[in-house]
Amino acid sequence: MHNIPSTKKDWFKDRGYLHLTNRISKRDKEKVFNYISNPDKVKKHKFSPFILKQTDTRRYKYSQDLNRKSHKAVDDKGQITSNSKVRPIMYATHIDSHIYSYYSHKIIQLKYEKYLEIDSELNSSVTAYRQIISDDKVRFKYNVDFAKEVFDEIKDRKDCSVLAFDIENFFPSLNHSQLKNIWCHILGTKSLPRDHYTVFKSITNFSYFFYDDLRERRKGNLNEKNISNLKNIGKFQFFGNYQDFKETGIQVYKNQKKREGMISGIPQGLPISAMLANLYMLPFDKNIVNKLVRLRNCYYRRYSDDLVLICHNDDLDLAEKIVRDEISKIKLTISKAKTEKFNFKTVNNRLECFKIKNEQIIPNSYLQYLGFDFYGHKTLIKSANVSRFYREMKESIAMKAKRVKAVQEKQLTEDAIIFKRKIYRLYSFKGIKSRKTPAIKITFEEGKLIKKNYSRKYRGNFVKYAYRASDIMEAPEIKRQLRRHMLILKKYSTNFNFDNSPKI
Numbered sequence: 001m002h003n004i005p006s007t008k009k010d011w012f013k014d015r016g017y018l019h020l021t022n023r024i025s026k027r028d029k030e031k032v033f034n035y036i037s038n039p040d041k042v043k044k045h046k047f048s049p050f051i052l053k054q055t056d057t058r059r060y061k062y063s064q065d066l067n068r069k070s071h072k073a074v075d076d077k078g079q080i081t082s083n084s085k086v087r088p089i090m091y092a093t094h095i096d097s098h099i100y101s102y103y104s105h106k107i108i109q110l111k112y113e114k115y116l117e118i119d120s121e122l123n124s125s126v127t128a129y130r131q132i133i134s135d136d137k138v139r140f141k142y143n144v145d146f147a148k149e150v151f152d153e154i155k156d157r158k159d160c161s162v163l164a165f166d167i168e169n170f171f172p173s174l175n176h177s178q179l180k181n182i183w184c185h186i187l188g189t190k191s192l193p194r195d196h197y198t199v200f201k202s203i204t205n206f207s208y209f210f211y212d213d214l215r216e217r218r219k220g221n222l223n224e225k226n227i228s229n230l231k232n233i234g235k236f237q238f239f240g241n242y243q244d245f246k247e248t249g250i251q252v253y254k255n256q257k258k259r260e261g262m263i264s265g266i267p268q269g270l271p272i273s274a275m276l277a278n279l280y281m282l283p284f285d286k287n288i289v290n291k292l293v294r295l296r297n298c299y300y301r302r303y304s305d306d307l308v309l310i311c312h313n314d315d316l317d318l319a320e321k322i323v324r325d326e327i328s329k330i331k332l333t334i335s336k337a338k339t340e341k342f343n344f345k346t347v348n349n350r351l352e353c354f355k356i357k358n359e360q361i362i363p364n365s366y367l368q369y370l371g372f373d374f375y376g377h378k379t380l381i382k383s384a385n386v387s388r389f390y391r392e393m394k395e396s397i398a399m400k401a402k403r404v405k406a407v408q409e410k411q412l413t414e415d416a417i418i419f420k421r422k423i424y425r426l427y428s429f430k431g432i433k434s435r436k437t438p439a440i441k442i443t444f445e446e447g448k449l450i451k452k453n454y455s456r457k458y459r460g461n462f463v464k465y466a467y468r469a470s471d472i473m474e475a476p477e478i479k480r481q482l483r484r485h486m487l488i489l490k491k492y493s494t495n496f497n498f499d500n501s502p503k504i
Contacts, residue, residue, distance in 0.1 A: 009109075009131060011102040013271075018227070020048050020245055021093040023236035032095070036102045039195035045099065047202040048242075049252050050090040050267055053211045089269035090208060101271035103199050109275055111186045115282075121289045126281075128304040129274035144469045146301065147370040150308055151379060151473075153299045154367075159345050161316040161356075162367055163309040165323060166338035170305035171273065172257045172265035174280050175331040176204045179266070182279050203266045203276070206255050213250045214238065259331065277304060280330070287326045292319055308369055316341065316356075342367050344376050351376035372473075379475040381466055386481055389462045393427040393485075394492055401496040423493075425461070428486050432464035 012029050024032055035041050092100060113130070116123040127146045134141050154160060167173075180200060184192055192200055230240060239245045257265040266276060285302060292298040292309065298319060299310035311319045320339075327334050341356040342365065353376045355365035366373040366380075373380045400423070425431035440453055463482055470478035 009105045011105045012098065013101065015094055015097060017091060018236060018238050019051060019091065019093045020239065020242060021095060021237055022234075024094040024098065032098055033102075036095075036099045037106075039193065042099060042195040043198045045096075045198060047096050047099075047198075047206075048093045050092055050206060050208040050270075051211050051214075052208045053089050053091065055087045055089060087268070090206075090267035092270055096202070097271055099199065100203075103196070104272040104275040108183070108186065108272075108279065111188075112275070112279060112282075115186060119286075119289070121293050122285060125285055125289055125293070125300050126278060126302055128302070129278055143303070143370040144372075144472050146303060147372045147374075148473050150299075150301055150310070150369055151367075151372075151374045153310055154344050154374070154376070155351060157299075157310065157344075158351060159313070160343075161311055161313045162342040162344065163307075163311070163316070163320055163323070164338075164340045164342070164367060164369065165307040165309075166335045167305040167307070167327065168333045168335045170332070171268040171277065173259050173332055174266050174277075175259065175262070175264055177262075178330055179204070179276065179280050182282055183276075186279060186282075199272070203270065203272065204255070204263075206267060207252050208255075208267070209250050209252045274304070284326050284330050284332075287329075288323065291322055291326075303370060306370070308367075313343065340367075372469075378477050379473050381469065381478055381481055385462075389427075389482075390485075390488065393423075393489060396426065397423060397489075397493055397496065404496075420493075423489070427461065427463070427489055429463050429467075431461040432467060434459055 012026070012032070014026055015023065091097075116126065127141075132141045133139075134145060154162065180192060183196065183200065184190065187193070187196065191197075226240075227238060230237060239248075255263060255265065257263065259265075266273060281302065288300050288309075292311070293300050296311060296315050296319065298315070301308050307323070309319055309323065320341075324334055343354045343356060343361070344351060345354070346352070352363065353365045353367060353374065355362040364375075366375045368374075368382060371382045371385055373382055434457065440451060463485060466478055466482050470476060
């Protein structure tokens, strides 16, 4: 008998980050629920500015200007710059986050799922940000399952064409009027109820400030001693009150992103952002299903802003035109630079991938989708992800070596210990088992700071992900990608003077 996982996602999450208002612990869950589930309370709620953190993802890719693979690129002025992808993530205060989470998981998502269930083709086409039970009924599907489904469809068709699309500036480009209309449609109302409208306004007419502007090294606005004193009285927040924040002079910005002369976009990273992204794409998804899946026997899948379409070879140009026409109807744009065309066909009893670029057919190509490279006859983890794993491994060891050196200098000793257990758990096959790891949590109870020891579930590492993907994909070649990972880890450790580093 299968142990079917619950599809009911809890709206409450104990968030650990500091913000302008206090952290909310689990013991206050019922009190918070009574507030956020009351429409009269929500419609009068004043949302706080978001904190904007910008994360850089270094990308190692081929540069035509440099004629080699590099982390650098050449800009319009001929200057060599970084090609890192900057992702702006916004964080709401804890109470605001709970409102977003409740409205997303307990109201909008439920109605959205019921709407999709009416149309089986539509229901199976949207895969991201949903709890879809796996075929064995014991877990939820994730990117590995969704990628496998696409690759299996290509294998079944054998001779077919594939279109892979990416939407330009997805979250910053969402049209507010369009979003509001679809929101009403899902709720079955002519206009948004007052509480929903308040939530809608908070994510369209939002304000934010930069996390870097808080840091002491930038402007001296963040006083670590004051934060410590606030924690001592049970306030886990950056400032005692909003007035203290205003007196720092930190610049608060309003959303000024424009598209076609209108303010557009919603923040990325909020508990409601992913749900609204799916909601916004609903008219597009319906039209693609009706015009291409039903009428032209195409296979369509959308994972957030990544679109893939499998069609007959003769329908390739028509399918691309329809996708571009339909995306323009919801005021978005398909990225031309990231649109890729492929033809799969059997050569010498082996399925091969051919990329179509500038009217040329390029053999030995691969379709890249959800972190995997599909060649037709084999599937591999995206090479950039494997490279990132090794880079993080080496950076972690080097950082620990630096700390050990500091201890040596401070204590005037040559003895040093590298904690191999943690490194092995993070970067080798020895960390593929789920387990409980010790952790510490600080809470405020009865006027005192209490330090609590607890066990946190460790779910595994990149090696576990790769091994699991290999099994799900039925692709042993994925495990072979990491066959030297332990050798590389041990060999790199010998570059540092650790007394107990392994010798090979």
